[in-house]
Amino acid sequence: MKLLPPALVGIFLLAAWETLVRAADLPPYLLPGPIAIAHALIADWTSLSASLLVTLRVTFLALAAAIIGGGGLAILFAQSRWIERSLFPYAVILQVTPIVAISPLILIYVRDTTLALLICAWIVAFFPVLSNTTIGLRSADHGLVDLMRLYGAGRWQTLWRLRLPAAMPYFLAGLRIAGGLSLIGAVVAEFTAGTATAGSGLAYRILESGYRLDIPRMYAALALLSLTGILIYAALGLVSWLLLRHWHESALPTDR
Amino acid sequence: MVRLERIGKTFANGTVALDGLDMALRPGEFVSLLGPSGCGKSTALRLLAGLSEPSTGTVRWSGAPARLGFVFQEPTLMPWRTVLGNVRLPLQLIRAPGADPAARAAIARVGLAGFERSYPRQLSGGMKMRVSIARALATAPDLLLLDEPFAALDEITRLRLNDDLLALWAAARLTIAFVTHSVFESVYLSTRILVMTGRPGRIAADIPIDAPHPRDEAFRTSPAYNAHCRQVSAALKAAMA
Numbered sequence: 001m002k003l004l005p006p007a008l009v010g011i012f013l014l015a016a017w018e019t020l021v022r023a024a025d026l027p028p029y030l031l032p033g034p035i036a037i038a039h040a041l042i043a044d045w046t047s048l049s050a051s052l053l054v055t056l057r058v059t060f061l062a063l064a065a066a067i068i069g070g071g072g073l074a075i076l077f078a079q080s081r082w083i084e085r086s087l088f089p090y091a092v093i094l095q096v097t098p099i100v101a102i103s104p105l106i107l108i109y110v111r112d113t114t115l116a117l118l119i120c121a122w123i124v125a126f127f128p129v130l131s132n133t134t135i136g137l138r139s140a141d142h143g144l145v146d147l148m149r150l151y152g153a154g155r156w157q158t159l160w161r162l163r164l165p166a167a168m169p170y171f172l173a174g175l176r177i178a179g180g181l182s183l184i185g186a187v188v189a190e191f192t193a194g195t196a197t198a199g200s201g202l203a204y205r206i207l208e209s210g211y212r213l214d215i216p217r218m219y220a221a222l223a224l225l226s227l228t229g230i231l232i233y234a235a236l237g238l239v240s241w242l243l244l245r246h247w248h249e250s251a252l253p254t255d256r
Numbered sequence: 257m258v259r260l261e262r263i264g265k266t267f268a269n270g271t272v273a274l275d276g277l278d279m280a281l282r283p284g285e286f287v288s289l290l291g292p293s294g295c296g297k298s299t300a301l302r303l304l305a306g307l308s309e310p311s312t313g314t315v316r317w318s319g320a321p322a323r324l325g326f327v328f329q330e331p332t333l334m335p336w337r338t339v340l341g342n343v344r345l346p347l348q349l350i351r352a353p354g355a356d357p358a359a360r361a362a363i364a365r366v367g368l369a370g371f372e373r374s375y376p377r378q379l380s381g382g383m384k385m386r387v388s389i390a391r392a393l394a395t396a397p398d399l400l401l402l403d404e405p406f407a408a409l410d411e412i413t414r415l416r417l418n419d420d421l422l423a424l425w426a427a428a429r430l431t432i433a434f435v436t437h438s439v440f441e442s443v444y445l446s447t448r449i450l451v452m453t454g455r456p457g458r459i460a461a462d463i464p465i466d467a468p469h470p471r472d473e474a475f476r477t478s479p480a481y482n483a484h485c486r487q488v489s490a491a492l493k494a495a496m497a
Contacts, residue, residue: 141332143330144332144334146302146307146326146328147326147328147345147346150305150307150326150346151345151346151350151395153349157349161345161348161349162334168336246336246375247336247375247377252377
């Protein structure tokens with residue numbers, strides 16, 4: 001029932017698009033209709049799906065690295081204000097420097113293309129995990145912090161039993177952002193790597209189709225990217241719901 | 257049991273919360289700390305719990321420091337743990353053997369048997385406070401510290417919990433230090449009331465309430481109760497002047 005309104009909007013937009021293309025008799029190299037794009041998707045499925053797997057591999061590796069790197073750094077930051085003050089500005093610098101500007105450098109210095117792509121995607125994806133988890137670890141209830149002290153809990157017990165569970169909703173919100181960003185990071189890095197490398201992710205397919213003026217295929221690769229992004233977001237949303245459904249307001253039904 | 261001697265407490269921001277506070281708790285007592293808000297009652301309780309260090313003066317325990325239970329103003333439960341998980345927490349932290357049966361027994365003592373697997377959000381305010389009390393009782397403390405635990409509850413729930421707290425106190429031979437700003441609550445519960453002055457806090461009056469326990473509705477409506485309330489009210493008024 002919740003899916004019906006957005007599905008209707010989607011169907012309406014696609015129908016309008018197809019109608020426009022047909023009515024104005026637009027050639028496919030200017031604007032292909034959804035049906036032509038679907039045809040391209042099916043016809044080129046072999047090469048497109050292979051490319052999708054390449055991009056997905058980088059995306060998921062980058063996301064895993066973002067969880068480990070961002071989460072690990074956040075735990076380190078939670079140990080002392082001094083560590084946080086010393087290192088956080090550099091995390092911000094990594095975040096605000098546009099990835100397109102540094103990815104050529106990374107591709108020069110790092111020989112292994114997959115590793116280079118991974119680094120680029122990681123730089124984009126780790127910051128939301130880091131900043132959200134850092135806030136989450138700090139936002140544990142002060143009464144509960146007192147309670148832990150009352151029973152002589154050490155730093156690690158407090159982290160394990162109180163701070164990590166309290167940070168979970170924040171971490172998961174950061175993870176949902178990072179999921180989309182690691183896909184974007186992977187694609188942007190592939191664009192920079194371009195045709196010069198053996199890497200043949202979806203971005204490479206888009207570039208290739210552009211050179212050949214195969215616009216329906218370009219749209220097909222683009223559609224595949226968007227769908228992948230939506231699926232990643234939905235999957236992480238599901239993970240979040242599964243972990244929080246018993247206790248966190250965000251995962252509880254609103255009508256009581 | 258424990259004695260606070262010439263205690264002073266000044267916070268980092270310069271606020272003098274306590275100055276020259278002297279008080280003692282004897283085993284088996286039910287002592288209420290009564291005073292206007294901001295008079296340092298909670299600070300005194302935190303000093304007893306070792307959650308805060310006095311700036312001057314000493315906290316002197318006769319013998320080893322007592323095993324403590326602490327009930328906060330809010331239920332302060334972990335929303336991700338069930339009732340059982342919350343009550344079991346202190347036992348896990350002190351690595352007590354047999355945490356599970358001890359926690360279940362504590363839950364039963366506050367009348368929540370059957371709710372072990374519920375999450376805090378599924379409980380009413382009064383039930384959450386009961387879980388909080390069960391958690392404080394789980395480690396079988398000698399001294400139970402309560403910081404305005406019932407202030408946020410409705411009248412009916414508060415009266416019920418007052419009676420239940422008295423029953424627990426009598427059954428377990430606990431010593432209780434109870435912070436409140438309600439004259440009526442303190443007279444109903446306590447064997448002794450310490451009236452505090454505000455800013456900086458110290459003890460202005462030490463009033464024994466010698467009515468026998470167990471106390472019930474009959475005591476609450478008796479002339480003796482009324483007289484005690486009048487006496488404590490007058491002491492509080494004098495302390496605030």
